[in-house]
Amino acid sequence: MRDFTILSPQMALPDVPVIWLLIPLLLPLVVLIIRNKINLSGRKSSNLQKLPPPGPPKLPILGNLYQLGAHPHQSLWQLAKKYGPVMQFHFGRIPAVIISSPKAAKEVMRVHDLASCSRPSLAGTRRLSYNYLDVAFSPYGDNWRFMRKMFILELFSLKRTKAFRFVREEEVGLLIDSISEISASASTVDLTEKCYSLTRNITFRMTFGYNYNWSDFDKDRFHELVHEAEVVSGTISGEECFPRPFSWIVGKFNGHQARIERVFHELDTFYERIIDEHLKPGREGAEEDMINVLLAIEKEQYQLLGSKSRFRRENIKAVFLNLFIGGIDTAAMTVNWAMAELLANPRLMKKTQDEVRDIVGEKGRVTEDDLENLQYLKLVIKETLRFHPPAPLLLPREVSSHLKISGYDIPPKTMIYINAWGMGRDPKYWKDADKFMPERFANSSLDFKGQDFEYLPFGAGRRVCPAINMGITTVEIALANLLYCFDWKLPKGMKAEDMSMEEKSGVRITVDRKEPLLLIPVNWRNK
Numbered sequence: 024m025r026d027f028t029i030l031s032p033q034m035a036l037p038d039v040p041v042i043w044l045l046i047p048l049l050l051p052l053v054v055l056i057i058r059n060k061i062n063l064s065g066r067k068s069s070n071l072q073k074l075p076p077p078g079p080p081k082l083p084i085l086g087n088l089y090q091l092g093a094h095p096h097q098s099l100w101q102l103a104k105k106y107g108p109v110m111q112f113h114f115g116r117i118p119a120v121i122i123s124s125p126k127a128a129k130e131v132m133r134v135h136d137l138a139s140c141s142r143p144s145l146a147g148t149r150r151l152s153y154n155y156l157d158v159a160f161s162p163y164g165d166n167w168r169f170m171r172k173m174f175i176l177e178l179f180s181l182k183r184t185k186a187f188r189f190v191r192e193e194e195v196g197l198l199i200d201s202i203s204e205i206s207a208s209a210s211t212v213d214l215t216e217k218c219y220s221l222t223r224n225i226t227f228r229m230t231f232g233y234n235y236n237w238s239d240f241d242k243d244r245f246h247e248l249v250h251e252a253e254v255v256s257g258t259i260s261g262e263e264c265f266p267r268p269f270s271w272i273v274g275k276f277n278g279h280q281a282r283i284e285r286v287f288h289e290l291d292t293f294y295e296r297i298i299d300e301h302l303k304p305g306r307e308g309a310e311e312d313m314i315n316v317l318l319a320i321e322k323e324q325y326q327l328l329g330s331k332s333r334f335r336r337e338n339i340k341a342v343f344l345n346l347f348i349g350g351i352d353t354a355a356m357t358v359n360w361a362m363a364e365l366l367a368n369p370r371l372m373k374k375t376q377d378e379v380r381d382i383v384g385e386k387g388r389v390t391e392d393d394l395e396n397l398q399y400l401k402l403v404i405k406e407t408l409r410f411h412p413p414a415p416l417l418l419p420r421e422v423s424s425h426l427k428i429s430g431y432d433i434p435p436k437t438m439i440y441i442n443a444w445g446m447g448r449d450p451k452y453w454k455d456a457d458k459f460m461p462e463r464f465a466n467s468s469l470d471f472k473g474q475d476f477e478y479l480p481f482g483a484g485r486r487v488c489p490a491i492n493m494g495i496t497t498v499e500i501a502l503a504n505l506l507y508c509f510d511w512k513l514p515k516g517m518k519a520e521d522m523s524m525e526e527k528s529g530v531r532i533t534v535d536r537k538e539p540l541l542l543i544p545v546n547w548r549n550k
């Protein structure tokens with residue numbers, strides 16, 4: 024037996040020819056080279072015909088993750104300037120293509136919409152959507168078609184949007200009352216928090232009804248849970264990004280799976296309780312809400328199809344996730360960005376306020392009947408959605424069969440991200456693209472319904488947002504009342520030109536301003 028104990032570590036090598044030592048190290052490399060060679064020769068003929076999109080160089084294991092930066096849509100936009108509007112990008116081992124021109128977006132979302140409108144399977148969305156019984160995260164297929172039809176016909180039809188008018192008007196009224204109290208004491212209001220609280224209250228009330236007896240703990244905890252659900256749904260986890268054994272190691276330490284499970288169980292318990300309450304006798308005469316609509320569909324489908332019904336209790340719970348994630352942040356951040364841009368441009372603020380006050384006169388509040396006359400306010404909202412689309416990369420798509428986009432081959436299972444933020448700021452399509460100018464939409468037929476591919480705040484194609492009317496009406500009624508009821512002052516010492524338009528950093532579906540809007544409201548009619 025050899026004794027190495029008195030040697031330093033570098034010297035602690037057995038006295039054998041070096042080549043024997045290297046064999047265990049070199050063997051895996053040799054196997055890898057041979058395997059690649061076999062693969063290469065096996066696929067030689069097909070590879071010759073395939074042209075992958077260009078993209079930045081990738082690293083082993085990480086892929087291109089190191090190039091993502093704090094604001095992924097901005098980094099991807101910069102990279103697209105170098106590598107082109109159809110760009111390959113690897114999230115670790117997950118292949119993706121980033122689309123950054125209206126022409127390529129049209130190819131994906133119109134010409135090849137069917138082959139590209141699935142969604143990737145990710146741990147967070149899978150669990151929280153009860154294994155894809157929802158609309159937003161569900162892969163393309165029978166379930167998605169059925170659920171989407173139900174969403175459009177039953178939950179977000181024009182009729183239903185109108186039926187919830189009183190909810191929006193009452194909740195905006197409560198918001199204005201609460202800001203009036205603050206204005207009476209000349210204090211500062213956190214308008215960002217107020218916007219989120221408004222859209223949360225509207226969404227919860229439309230979903231659960233007015234009579235739900237929230238305890239303070241319930242409501243606060245529920246708000247946190249919805250926020251956590253959004254974070255885990257928007258994240259590709261380390262386990263998914265990295266190959267084994269790295270995925271296993273990352274999964275062990277980052278706690279992503281445990282977090283998903285915790286959020287899932289807490290939300291599920293809450294959903295069960297609230298559905299049970301809705302099923303109790305004696306709720307006759309309670310305010311109509313979405314749970315009632317969904318329970319009626321469940322009953323109808325069961326009567327029609329018995330145990331073969333594809334709409335069950337879990338579908339209802341999966342829909343909740345879409346209502347909260349889709350409805351709360353998107354509308355709140357649109358109002359928030361619009362207010363920030365108007366504060367930074369006092370001329371535009373005055374013009375928008377003059378219009379609202381002229382048209383609404385002495386009525387005291389803006390109602391939804393007034394909205395169709397507020398033409399300039401509509402331009403302000405359109406411009407806000409161009410400049411600050413709440414979901415800058417939309418929701419990821421997944422390719423289900425081989426595609427050719429702008430001459431490049433895209434294989435099945437590739438993720439597709441559409442950079443709506445970048446295209447909305449591309450000087451090739453927008454004059455003074457980096458300026459906030461609502462007038463640009465004045466004599467333009469450009470609309471956000473998914474027909475104009477340089478302007479896609481709600482997406483396009485089969486996956487276009489099914490709640491555009493509901494979302495826009497909420498933004499309009501909230502913004503119109505905030506501008507009608509108050510003049511807004513910046514905190515002492517701050518000037519319009521100091522307003523920061525910096526975005527929050529991180530990998531999330533939606534992106535808001537980094538700083539909250541802290542403002543002093545002055546009641547316009549008491550001045």
Ligand code: HEM
Nearest residue numbers: 159345346349350353414418480481482483486488490494
């Ligand atoms: C200003 C408000 C809103 C904006 C900017 C917005 C934006 C979007 C975007 C960009 C998408 C992805 C489209 C795509 O993948 O091509 C989307 C999808 C979706 N949105 Fe909205 N949204 C808003 C309001 C709402 C509201 C109020 C709800 C529901 C309460 C909602 C529910 C959904 C759902 C369920 C989907 C998934 C559709 C599918 O995958 O088939 N959204 N939305």
